[in-house]
Amino acid sequence: MFSGLVTKINLTYHQSSIRSEGGGNASVFQYYRYRIAPRPVELDVIKYFESRYKKIKAAKQEMEYFINEQTISTALILKxxxxxxxxxxxxxxxxxxxxxxxxxxxxxxxxxxxxxxxxxxxxxxxxxxxxxxxxxxxxxxxxxxxxxxxxxxxxxxxxxxxxxxxxxxxxxxxxxxxxxxxxxxxxxxxxxxxxxxxxxxxxxxxxxxxxxxxxxxxxxxxxxxxxxxxxIMKANLGMDISEIVMQTIEGIIAKNDGATLEQINDELIIKGLELGFLDLLKKEYSDLTPILLGSFDYDDKAEKFSIRKNTKFKTSIDVRLRIKYYLISYLRRMERENKYPHFDNIILEILPLLKNGITPENQTVLNVLESIAERVGQDSWRLKRNGQQKLFD
Ligand SMILES: C[S@@+](CC[C@H](N)C(=O)[O-])C[C@H]1O[C@@H](n2cnc3c(N)ncnc32)[C@H](O)[C@@H]1O
Missing domain, CATH: 3.40.50.150 (Vaccinia Virus protein VP39)
Incomplete structure (x- = not known):
């Protein structure tokens, strides 16, 4: 409680212009550095001590089930x-x-x-x-x-x-x-x-x-x-890295009807990780801002990127390649969860990702699927053991 109070009772405490008197912060949290506040305020120590006390008490009560006298006696906290x-x-x-x-x-x-x-x-x-x-x-x-x-x-x-x-x-x-x-x-x-x-x-x-x-x-x-x-295997996607990046961004935007910088970044990292192209990403895509601002619209209010008005997706990649990319990525995820999806589920997963381009027939999806995956049981699918993917170089 005392060390928590240090956050507020010091000369670097910057009052918030919108929040209440105690809703500000020490400069360390605000600016990641020490800085004396231009207008330091003196908060009522007892008032904020009491409020800390209540919060700590509530937190302890919430954790009591997991952390109590028995667990404390066996816990070891080391620096x-x-x-x-x-x-x-x-x-x-x-x-x-x-x-x-x-x-x-x-x-x-x-x-x-x-x-x-x-x-x-x-x-x-x-x-x-x-x-x-x-x-x-x-x-x-x-x-x-x-x-x-x-x-x-x-x-x-x-x-x-x-x-x-x-x-x-x-x-x-x-x-x-x-x-x-x-x-x-x-x-x-x-x-x-x-x-x-x-x-x-x-x-x-x-x-x-x-x-x-x-x-x-x-x-x-x-x-x-x-x-x-x-x-993790490096997937052979048949596209170069700039196409993969564009494809990934467009996919997440299509799926969510607009996507935040965080959603786009998370998606690129996860796809890069799961399809084995992080190494390519790191060479050329350490900053996404130019691509995003150059190719998409940004809505300040919603803080989301979307497709430019009256345009379809930028991608000129063949629809079969785009299907292949999403299929490999989906089937890999399913396989890690030990699941082998049905064709219907595959269609439900893939089509929304392609909705801003030319919508393919189910038959096209099936053809691509047959080239990279095999049936298990009645109508469940998994990636072929070899052929479309090779080990990390
Ligand atoms: C992202 S923060 C973790 C914050 C924590 N989860 C929390 O909510 O308070 C990373 C922490 O790692 C600590 N750290 C840096 N080098 C370390 C090391 N060699 N061994 C252990 N901790 C380290 C930093 O001091 C910092 O507190």
Whole structure:
């Protein structure tokens, strides 16, 4: 409660112009740096202490079922670095949920000075050495960040039991970071299971200021440690990377009747990950803004991209190739979930994605399907074992 209050009772507290007196924030949360407020305000300490107290009490009550006297007596809270978990024996952990820093986004250790001082926490040079970050006061390189993240993934692999899961929360616009995570996780022996977007309740102040450069929300990538991991295969889609990117963006816009920057980014990362083209993406598509603003309409109010008025999709790609792309991506997802969809379900999935172009006959979809997939049982389908896909180069 006290350290939470430090957020409000200090000279960097910036009052909000729209919210109530206590609805502002310390500059660290607003601007990711220390800055004395141009008009500092003094809040009533007791009033905000009481309000914190009520919130903490409600939170404790909500968690009581999971965290209570018995669980507390066995819990162990350690300060340390994820790059060295030697205190934890190998194959002893049931589940890992980790939320590492996202590259250069926030210099956590620099920004936590005020709280560390308040809590009497010592921050050593070693802590700075081990902090996974790009930039910051210590001006660390991307390469240093990559090495620390890779080392922590290795440690997580070591301590996790077999057949258990690692959930990795991540957000970044640059596909290079995603590629690093997937590559390292796979080379350690993790198997990719799937990725799901996780939205934040409220878009941050930064997001409002820079709608095209700041992403809100993250993806949770799930991995499993298994004895014979399957690597993600690189799909042979018959398109070049610029066509794949356009195809992916158009697909998500068609499916949702307009899509936010986050939806487009998430979709590209997930497709890149599942179809094995993240490495291509990272070379040329670290910033989507020029493509999006150059080819689509943007609605400020809805914060969504859509197809330019009175135009069909830009894509000049043959409809059969477009069908193939969506089929491979859908059937791969189904296969990871051990599902073999019926033809009707396939049609229901594929057609909405193509609705702004030439709508194909079911027969066309069936022809493409037959070229890349095979029947299992009555009318269920799965991708052919070989032919349309090859292993990662
Ligand atoms: C995205 S934040 C996690 C925020 C957390 N989920 C929360 O809600 O408070 C990433 C955190 O990783 C920490 N971190 C950076 N390098 C680390 C390392 N080598 N070992 C462990 N934690 C590290 C940062 O200090 C920061 O607190």
């Amino acid at each position: 340390g670095t994820a790059t060295n978990l030697r205190i934890i024996p190998r194959e002893s952990v049931d589940y890992i949920y980790t939320d590492p820093p996202y590259g250069a986004k926030i210099p956590y250790l620099d920004l936590s000075v005020m709280w560390n001082a308040w809590l009497d926490l010592e921050v050593s040079e070693e802590d700075y050495q081990q902090e996974a970050i790009e930039g910051g006061e210590h001006d660390k390189s991307k390469d240093e960040y990559n090495k620390l993240i890779a080392q922590s993934i290795k440690e997580m692999y070591r301590v996790l039991k077999f057949d258990r899961w690692l959930s990795f929360v991540f957000a970044h616009k640059d596909p290079e970071f995603w590629h690093l995570i997937i590559d390292t996780a796979e080379s350690c022996g993790f198997e990719y299971v799937g990725a799901v977007p996780q939205k934040n309740g409220q878009p941050s102040f930064k997001k409002h200021q820079n709608p095209f450069t700041v992403l809100s929300g993250q993806l949770i990538i799930n991995f499993r440690k298994v004895r014979n991991p399957r690597a």
